[in-house]
Amino acid sequence: MTPEARIGAAAEVLELILAGEPAEKALTSWGRRSRFAGSKDRAAVRDHVFDALRCKRSFAVLGGGLSGRGLMIGLLRSEGRDPAQVFTGQGHAPAPLTEQEAAGGSVPEGADALDLPDWIVPELQASLGDPAPLAQVLRSRAPVMLRVNLRKSSVSKAVAQLAADGIVAAPVSVSPTALLVSEGARRVNGSAAYLQGMIELQDGASQAVVDRLPLRDGMRVLDYCAGGGGKTLAMAGRARAEFFAHDANPRRLKDLPVRADRAGVSVKLLENSGLSGAGPFDLVLCDAPCSGSGAWRRSPEGKWVFDASALAELTQIQDEILDQAQGLVAQNGVLAYATCSVLRAENDARVDAFLARHPDWDLQWSQQWFPGPEGDGFFACCLTKSPK
Ligand SMILES: C[S@@+](CC[C@H](N)C(=O)[O-])C[C@H]1O[C@@H](n2cnc3c(N)ncnc32)[C@H](O)[C@@H]1O
Numbered sequence: 001m002t003p004e005a006r007i008g009a010a011a012e013v014l015e016l017i018l019a020g021e022p023a024e025k026a027l028t029s030w031g032r033r034s035r036f037a038g039s040k041d042r043a044a045v046r047d048h049v050f051d052a053l054r055c056k057r058s059f060a061v062l063g064g065g066l067s068g069r070g071l072m073i074g075l076l077r078s079e080g081r082d083p084a085q086v087f088t089g090q091g092h093a094p095a096p097l098t099e100q101e102a103a104g105g106s107v108p109e110g111a112d113a114l115d116l117p118d119w120i121v122p123e124l125q126a127s128l129g130d131p132a133p134l135a136q137v138l139r140s141r142a143p144v145m146l147r148v149n150l151r152k153s154s155v156s157k158a159v160a161q162l163a164a165d166g167i168v169a170a171p172v173s174v175s176p177t178a179l180l181v182s183e184g185a186r187r188v189n190g191s192a193a194y195l196q197g198m199i200e201l202q203d204g205a206s207q208a209v210v211d212r213l214p215l216r217d218g219m220r221v222l223d224y225c226a227g228g229g230g231k232t233l234a235m236a237g238r239a240r241a242e243f244f245a246h247d248a249n250p251r252r253l254k255d256l257p258v259r260a261d262r263a264g265v266s267v268k269l270l271e272n273s274g275l276s277g278a279g280p281f282d283l284v285l286c287d288a289p290c291s292g293s294g295a296w297r298r299s300p301e302g303k304w305v306f307d308a309s310a311l312a313e314l315t316q317i318q319d320e321i322l323d324q325a326q327g328l329v330a331q332n333g334v335l336a337y338a339t340c341s342v343l344r345a346e347n348d349a350r351v352d353a354f355l356a357r358h359p360d361w362d363l364q365w366s367q368q369w370f371p372g373p374e375g376d377g378f379f380a381c382c383l384t385k386s387p388k
Pocket residue numbers: 224225226227228229230231232246247248249252287288289290317321
């Protein structure tokens with residue numbers, strides 16, 4: 001496909017997304033209809049679509065309208081390119097600009113320029129002051145990051161093994177196990193290092209959260225909201241403990257046995273009914289469901305669908321999770337709480353509310369990571385029960 005045809009295809013896919021189709025589904029159905037598209041074409045169209053979703057408000061203003069074409073026109077103008085040179089109607093290029101498209105477009109301001117929904121601007125101001133620096137980061141692509149599985153490899157061996165498959169990755173400071181991929185990101189899943197369990201795809205701040213947990217060999221550790229098991233496996237890479245994984249939705253755990261096998265670690269899956277019988281645990285991690293606001297670079301659709309009522313619903317679930325999980329912590333054990341959110345309402349405010357409901361617990365530490373070149377935004381803290 002020509003570069004112009006890729007822009008045209010991205011505009012088509014965006015039209016489906018704007019009509020309500022999830023981005024992944026819209027890209028898959030375009031891929032099925034477009035057998036002529038090679039892997040580089042698919043990757044380029046995907047990048048255009050996700051770039052546009054991250055900057056939906058500003059591109060719509062720049063492009064003169066919220067439509068697939070409008071967003072792509074906005075993207076070109078944001079890069080200082082003339083859309084008339086791309087929208088030519090020649091060969092496989094998209095149809096020429098209408099008069100309205102050629103004349104339209106203005107410079108985005110306020111929440112349009114920040115590419116944030118209106119309701120969240122005051123929420124972010126309350127959490128971190130000026131939202132502009134964070135908003136700017138959320139408008140750009142997230143880094144591709146790997147975690148070295150210390151059970152199977154060392155950082156230097158993993159880097160060398162990746163290089164043999166044409167993947168350039170280097171250590172970064174956010175975590176001693178984190179690698180930042182600068183070349184060959186799309187080859188990671190097929191690489192020998194991945195297939196042999198030496199590395200996993202995992203965000204840098206997600207690894208830093210696990211680095212701060214008080215893990216020791218021989219502990220009994222429960223990942224209470226384990227989902228796909230990213231944090232379970234990161235914890236298992238750090239200590240020879242007994243690991244248990246639970247999720248309110250057990251289907252979310254389905255890939256964990258295969259991933260644990262590849263990583264060379266053992267994880268016991270726990271159904272709701274088996275939870276209390278398996279406890280107590282020395283460490284219970286609640287990596288709670290959240291807005292995902294710290295990771296909106298990766299999942300930009302979330303930025304536009306999340307709203308104040310979803311936030312209120314989530315904070316209630318987060319409180320319930322902490323209340324349930326605290327009952328599973330052994331005497332002298334640790335309750336850890338984490339989110340990939342930058343909103344105070346989901347982080348410090350939940351800890352304050354927990355401590356008010358459970359005055360026999362103390363906060364040991366808390367930390368907020370913001371999205372940046374080495375990872376997403378995360379919050380984590382550890383709580384312990386005061387001695388009787
Ligand atoms: C942020 S995700 C976990 C991601 C995972 N820890 C990882 O690192 O890959 C949150 C998970 O919490 C689960 N969840 C939602 N409500 C829950 C509840 N009340 N109890 C336990 N898990 C819950 C969701 O199904 C989801 O898989």
